[in-house]
Amino acid sequence: MGENVPVRCPACRRQHTFTPPVFPCACGEPVAPPLLRGAAPERITHRTWTDAWVTVRCGSCGRQGQWPQPELGCACGVVLRIPVRPVPRPAPGTRPPAGTRAGRPPASAAGHPPHIPLPPTAAPPRPEFRPMTIRTARDAVTAAALYLKWLGFRDIMQSPERPASGIDLRAPGMVAQVDPTTRPAGLRDVECLWLHGLSASAVGVFFSLAGYADDARARADTLGVPLFVMDLTGTPQPVNPPADELISTGA
Known part of the structure; x- marks a missing residue:
């Protein structure tokens, strides 16, 4: 389970206790995004694909993957983005963790994109789109x-x-x-x-x-x-x- 942190809504000033969601790494270990204590939450007014994911490193195997950005919905209707500690860069001359290359997220043996854990309620990936030739x-x-x-x-x-x-x-x-x-x-x-x-x-x-x-x-x-x-x-x-x-x- 992730670490609980206090979060205050900047709109209504309500105080919340937030626990980040936990997702399984490719190695099987549960991983939670490390929250940045003391950092003010950001009110979400517009969503983009980039803002929806954060880079997290598994403490067990060292893999880096894209985890859903932690969010908290306040009773006043505001949705807050909870800051996450950035993954530290490796010191010069050190070897990257097993399964990574030059500090980048690992790819699977089949050459698929880096591991992206999905919530249990997430919809299955869409199949490849089959276009139709346009003549008229x-x-x-x-x-x-x-x-x-x-x-x-x-x-x-x-x-x-x-x-x-x-x-x-x-x-x-x-x-x-x-x-x-x-x-x-x-x-x-x-x-x-x-x-x-x-x-x-x-x-x-x-x-x-x-x-x-x-x-x-x-x-x-x-x-x-x-x-x-x-x-x-x-x-x-x-x-x-x-x-x-x-x-x-x-x-």
């Missing part, structure tokens, strides 16, 4: 629908033709626009999608074949609208932090 504007909408289904959205409804609203795809909790034109999507396009999502209490997701204008990308970051670009192979690529977050969390 309707193909672009279908390819986006396949990708959203791969992300975990269910009961996706596809508009029969280009709707005046610009919303090509709908699902519970999601609306999406697909721009198959050769011009970058503009600021107004992003704002209209966001308003449609707001009125439907849903996340708005944008797909474009020609990318986005600079002001549209900046506005999407502010509003939290995930932006993806697609090539003719039908494989969407994230272009802003909300899109990265959507990929990491899924629907």
Whole structure:
């Protein structure tokens, strides 16, 4: 079990006692992220994939892996990120622990990524996405629908033709626009999608074949609208932090 530390919410000043979660290392030993005593917790207002993980070293075998960043939900509604002690760098001339190379996290014998322990309630990894070649504007909408289904959205409804609203795809909790034109999507396009999502209490997701204008990308970051670009192979690529977050969390 990890070490208990006192945590005070910066919003309501409530005092909490926090115990970090414990996950098994690849060697089988339980490991908890070492909390940084005395450091103020950080209020979480925006999530990214990078912020969701911390590097932790197993005290038994010396392996370094990515553990979920410890978080605490306060009764006032604020979610706090609990600081973790950074892994110390090895002294010059010392050998890295067994299973590591140059201080980097170990890879498995099969060449897989470093060990990332998952909570017991975590969903199983998604299978590899199989794209659909885009030849027409309707193909672009279908390819986006396949990708959203791969992300975990269910009961996706596809508009029969280009709707005046610009919303090509709908699902519970999601609306999406697909721009198959050769011009970058503009600021107004992003704002209209966001308003449609707001009125439907849903996340708005944008797909474009020609990318986005600079002001549209900046506005999407502010509003939290995930932006993806697609090539003719039908494989969407994230272009802003909300899109990265959507990929990491899924629907």
